[in-house]
Structure formats: structure tokens, C-alpha cells
Amino acid sequence: MQVNSNVGHKKMNFSVVFSDFKQLTKVGLSLSVVFSSLAGYLLAVEEIQYSVLVMLAIGGYLMVGASNAFNQIIEKDTDALMKRTMNRPLPTGRMHVSTALVVAVSFTIIGLAILYSINPKSALFGAISIFLYTSVYTPLKSITPLSVFVGAIPGAIPFMLGWVAATNDFSIEPGMLFLIQFFWQFPHFWAIAWLQYDEYKKAGFNLMPMGQKNKKAVVQIIFYTICLIIVSIIPVLQKTGSFYIYPVTAVILVALGSVMLYYAVKLYKHQSNKEARQLMLSSVLYITLIQIIYVIDKFLH
Template sequence: MSKTATPRVKHSLLSDFKEITKMRLALSVVFSSIAGYLLGVDEVSFKVLALLALGGYFMVGASNAFNQIIEKDLDVLMHRTRNRPIPAGRMSVKTAFIIASVFTVLGLSILYSINKQTAMFGAISIFLYTCVYTPLKTKTPLSVFVGAIPGAIPFMLGWVAATDTFGIEPGTLFALQFFWQFPHFWAIGWFLYTDYKRGGFFMLPTGKQDKGTAVQTIMYTIWTILISIVPVFGITGELKLSIIAAVIVFAFGLFMLFYAIQLFKKMTEKAAKQLMLASVLYITLIQIVYVIDKFIR
């Protein structure tokens, strides 16, 4: 008779704090915000940059903590999430709520100190993620569309923090990250399909690991690629892209598209995981290219 050993992970107060706020995810969001700020600013203010990073981190940490409070009974059903601080019993709901509330106040206060619009978009992000996206996840695959809105705000938020204006430039940055999230999250929804099903989450557009989902993943990847090169045509105001940078960004897009097509061909969880990794690499690299291109153009 064989026994499956469950690896023991040593948890500390710090590790639980990182997990309740999803520190790695929060830091990736901060990265997007900083990239957006550098694209929008004429002269870099390290004070504003620090405030944006700190406020953005608190904002995302609050959303993640509220999310885990709401989903605590569902998290315990899934292998991926059952060892989180609340379902594992290492952290009380009251403690998590205090962390989320303090993070909300700190995040919005810090963003407000930059300018009112930055705080407003931060508040919209927390509200949509917590009060709309999270409850919808167990009801409809359309939740991904709602969740893509707060997920797309950080890149745009940086520009708003730099300029205190909302126009075609931050709108383009928002659209780019908005459309990118569909192949990214559908890839995650595909390779975690069985685990999500345990918790009652149906994240794929058709609700299944089928050709319909794979085709839509390809379509949204193509939309992402097209939006990523729009600035080269000079129709996005102060957001510009040189021809060389546009070619590089387009090549990165083809790299992600390759893995989206591989998912369509293979229909495997391995292919979905490869697409997810490719999508993370893609969004990181194009944000870097956008920023470098601005400063060397």
C-alpha cells in the first residue's frame, strides 16, 4: 500500500503575509506601473516613482487579501490554494480583513498624494476586482472580461501618475494589457482546469478545454499584437514607438502567438503552461522595449 507524502512547507508570519497579499503578483503590477510612469513623464521624479510603487503594491495587496477572504471556503477545495493562510487556519479572517483594510487606506492615500486621478483609478481597480470579478468567478466565464479591467489598470496608472491626464496614450496602454490578459488567463485556466473545477470556477470562455477556447485564445493574442504596434503609426499622441522597436515588439508578439497556436494543435496542459510562461515573458519584454525606445529615440 503506497502513501502519497505531502511535503511539509515551513510557514512563518512573513511568508503568510507575502501569500495573503500575493507579493510576487503585486511586484509584477508595480513593474507595469513604473513602466507606464516612465513612458509618460518628461522628467523622472524619484519621489513620485517611490510613491507609485508603494501605493500600487498596497492597492494590489488589498485586492488579493479581500479576494482570499471571500473565497476562503472555495480555496480549501483546491490543491493550488488549500494551503493559503486562511483555509489552512494559520490566519484568521479578522487578521486578513485588517491587513486588507489598512492596505486599502494606505494605497489610496499614497496614490492620492500623487494626484486625484491616480487614486480614482486605484479605487476602481480594488472595487472591480473585489466586488465584481471575485463573485462572478463561480457564475460565468465572463468574469475574466471583468477581471481584465483592474488587471489592465496598472500600466495605464503609471501614465496618469506622471501626467495627471487620461487620454489616448494611457488608453492605448490599457487596451494592450487588457487584451493580453485573455490568452494569459485562459492558458492558466486551461492547465489548472481540474483544480478550478473543484472550487466551482469555470474560467475558460467555452467552459471547456476545447477548440473553441483555443481559437479565442489565438484571436485575442492577435488583437494584443496589433494594439502593441499601433504607436508606431503616430496616432497615439505622445505615446510613440520607433520602427525598430515596433519590429521587435511585433516579433515578441509572434513568439507568443506561436505558443497560442501550439495550444490549438496539441490541446494539452503542457502547451497551456508554455503559453502562460510565454505571455509573462512577452508583457515584461514589450514594456521594457517601450521604455528603452522612449529614452534612446
């Protein structure tokens, strides 16, 4: 009997450690970033190299996992103040900071080494992403709402990173992919900041534009949503190098963007969490579908 309980205890311990590891590296977010990178890669290549695809997925995952781990090390004390984050492994003491640091540093080194083996430019953008997220965005969060603009830069790198991994070149095409994901960050993140406003306040974060949760903030959300829709369809003009889309694709993208815009306008009218949640969910759907649509459009050329 004793042996069985020990086995069960080990299993339970392993599942707790595995769960903590997933929380530390934010597996869900990391996988969505990997998805963006792979979409960017598929947009750029003539012929798919599966070895590069796998390396990009692993390198991209490690890069984001490292950023998240560093972020949670820095914000261990503020995480303890918020309902959403208080059960993370570091604030609860289930994981030592030194363990998290080993994960973060090894993920950084291995992730960048893998990206470097694809090509040096991919590693460079990976390094920029980790540096900006952990050393600039994270400390700025408690100082100014402008931190969201800084955070949007590493947040916009993955889509572009896929193109750079495929071509070892940074030009107008990856620049365009960067812009699309850059503008998307604002309505998406401010919808989350709206929902988490009181929780963030407890931790000393104020991430709404101009620090206010009001109609002026929603005007900014609407403005950036419109910018996002415009930027998303610029490739239809065929002025963005080898990255272009069919007119019918542009119409579909405008229709998709209009859903986000609809919820942003509803948020302006009602200023309630319900609309903010709808906007946040529609933004996740938008960025996922737009990447799939771009890839489908490319393979129809």
C-alpha cells in the same frame, strides 16, 4: 537552553507570519504590477521625480495587496478545495479572517491615500481597480466565464496608472497602455485556466471561454493574441499622442508576439498542458519585455 529554544520559536513564528503575509498579499504578483506602473510612469515623464516613483511603487503594491487579501477572504472556502490554494493562510486557519481584513482595509486606505497624494486621478483608478476585482470579478467567477472580461479591467489598470501618476491626465496615451494590458490578460489567463481546469472545477469555477476546454477555447486565445500584437504596435502610426514607437521597435514587438502566437497555435493542435504552460510562460515574458522595450524606445527619441 530554554532561552535559545524560545528565540528559535519566535524566529520560526515570525518567518511563518511573514510567509503568510506574503501569500495573502501575493507578493510576486504585486511586484509585477508595480513594475507595470513604473514602466507606465517612465513612458510619460520628461523628468523623473524619484519621490513620485517611490510613492507609486508603494501605493501600487498596497492597492494590489489589498485586492488579493479581500479576494482570499471571500474565497477562503473554495481555496480549501484546490491543491494550488489549500495551503494559503486562511483555509489552513493559520491566519484569522479578522487579521486578513485588517490587512486588506489598512492597505486600501494607506494605498489610496498615497496614490491621492500623487494626484486624485491615480487614487480614482486605484479605487476602481480594487472595487472591480473584489466586488465584481471575484463573485462572478463562480457564475460565468465572462468574469474574465471583468477581471481584465483591473488587471489592465497598472500600466495606465503609471502614466496617469506622471501626468494627472487620462487621454489617448494611457488608454493605449490600458488596451495593451487588457488584451494580454486573455491568452495569459486562459492558459492558466487551461492548466487549472480540473482544480477550478472542484471549486465551482469555470473560467474557460464559453466554459469549454477545447479547440473553440483556443480559437479565442489565438484571436486575442493577434489583437494583442496589433494593439501593441499601433503607436508606430504616431496617432497616439506623445506615445509612439520606432518602426524597428514595432518589428521587434511583432517577433515577440509571434512567440506567443506560436505556442497558442501549438495548443490548438495538441491541446495539452505542456503547450498551455509554454503559452503562459511566454505571455509573462512578453508583457515584461514589451514594457522594457517601450521605455528604451522612449528614451531613444
